[in-house]
Amino acid sequence: xxxAAPAIFLMLAFLWQTLWERIGRGAPAFVGxxxxxxxxxxxxxxxxxxxxxNLTVSEWLTLSGVAAAALFxxxxxxxxxxxxxxxxxxxxxxxxxxxxxxxxxxxxxLRTGRAVENLEMDVYRVAxxxxxxxxxxxxxxxxxxxxxxNRIANSINSVQSTYxxxxxxxxxxxPEDPGLPHLGEFQLQLIRKPExxxxxxxxxxxxxxxxxxxxxxxxGIDFKxxxxxxxxxxxxxxxxxxxxLTHSPAAAAR
Numbered sequence: 001x002x003x004a005a006p007a008i009f010l011m012l013a014f015l016w017q018t019l020w021e022r023i024g025r026g027a028p029a030f031v032g033x034x035x036x037x038x039x040x041x042x043x044x045x046x047x048x049x050x051x052x053x054n055l056t057v058s059e060w061l062t063l064s065g066v067a068a069a070a071l072f073x074x075x076x077x078x079x080x081x082x083x084x085x086x087x088x089x090x091x092x093x094x095x096x097x098x099x100x101x102x103x104x105x106x107x108x109x110l111r112t113g114r115a116v117e118n119l120e121m122d123v124y125r126v127a128x129x130x131x132x133x134x135x136x137x138x139x140x141x142x143x144x145x146x147x148x149x150n151r152i153a154n155s156i157n158s159v160q161s162t163y164x165x166x167x168x169x170x171x172x173x174x175p176e177d178p179g180l181p182h183l184g185e186f187q188l189q190l191i192r193k194p195e196x197x198x199x200x201x202x203x204x205x206x207x208x209x210x211x212x213x214x215x216x217x218x219x220g221i222d223f224k225x226x227x228x229x230x231x232x233x234x235x236x237x238x239x240x241x242x243x244x245l246t247h248s249p250a251a252a253a254r
Contacts, residue, residue, distance in 0.1 A: 023088045034096050037096035038096045070090045121233075123158050126231045129233070130159050133229065135197075143195045144197065145190055145200070147170050147200065148201070149179040149203070150173070150179035155236065172186060180215075188221075191221060191245065192247065198245065203238065205239065222247055223246060
C-alpha cells in the first residue's frame with residue numbers, strides 16, 4: 001500500500017494534464033472550474049449550517065463509476081470540439097468532487113452555526129473563568145479538591161480537567177459513584193486529609209450546590225464559604241461554590 005501512493009498521485013497528475021489539454025480554455029478556466037468543484041460543497045455546507053454527508057459504500061461506488069465514465073468519455077477524440085471540452089470539464093468536476101467528499105469527515109471541525117451556538121468554545125471560556133476562580137497555591141496555601149455529578153457527557157469534566165481531572169476530584173467513576181451529592185467513605189477520607197484546605201463544588205444547577213452543602217453538614221464537615229458564583233459563556237453555565245475546610249491546618253493557621 002505504501003508503494004501505491006506515489007503511483008496514484010502520478011496518475012492524477014497525468015489525468016489533470018490530459019483534462020487540461022482537452023478543455024482547451026487556458027489556465028484560468030481550468031483552475032477556476034477545478035477550485036469551484038473542490039470548494040463549492042464546503043461553502044454551501046457552511047452557508048446552510050450543515051455538514052457534508054459521509055458517503056456510504058454504494059454511494060462511493062456510484063460516484064466513482066460516474067467519474068470514471070466521465071474521464072473515459074472526456075479523454076476520447078470526439079468529432080465535435082465543444083463535446084470534447086464539455087465532457088472533459090464534467091470529468092474535472094467529478095474528479096474534484098471525489099476529493100471533496102473524501103475529506104467530508106473533517107466537516108465537524110468547521111463552525112456551521114453562530115458563535116453563541118458553539119458549545120465547545122463556551123466550555124473553553126468557562127474553563128478560563130474557572131481557573132481564575134480556583135484558589136492559587138501561592139496565594140492560599142493548602143490543597144483543593146473538586147466535587148460534581150457523574151452524569152454521562154457532563155461538560156464539567158472538561159472544565160475540571162484543567163486541574164489534573166481524576167487526580168483532584170473526589171467523585172470516582174460511575175456507576176459505583178453518582179458524584180455530587182453522594183458522600184461515601186472514600187470521599188470523606190479525601191476531604192479529611194490534613195493537606196486539603198478547599199473543596200470546590202461544581203453544579204449544573206444551583207440546587208445541586210444546595211444538596212452538596214447539605215451532605216457536608218450531615219457528615220459533620222466543618223467549613224465556611226469562600227466563594228460562590230456562576231461561571232457562564234453563551235448558553236453554557238456552571239454553578240461554582242468554594243468552601244474552606246476549617247479542620248485544615250492551613251485554614252487554622254490563618
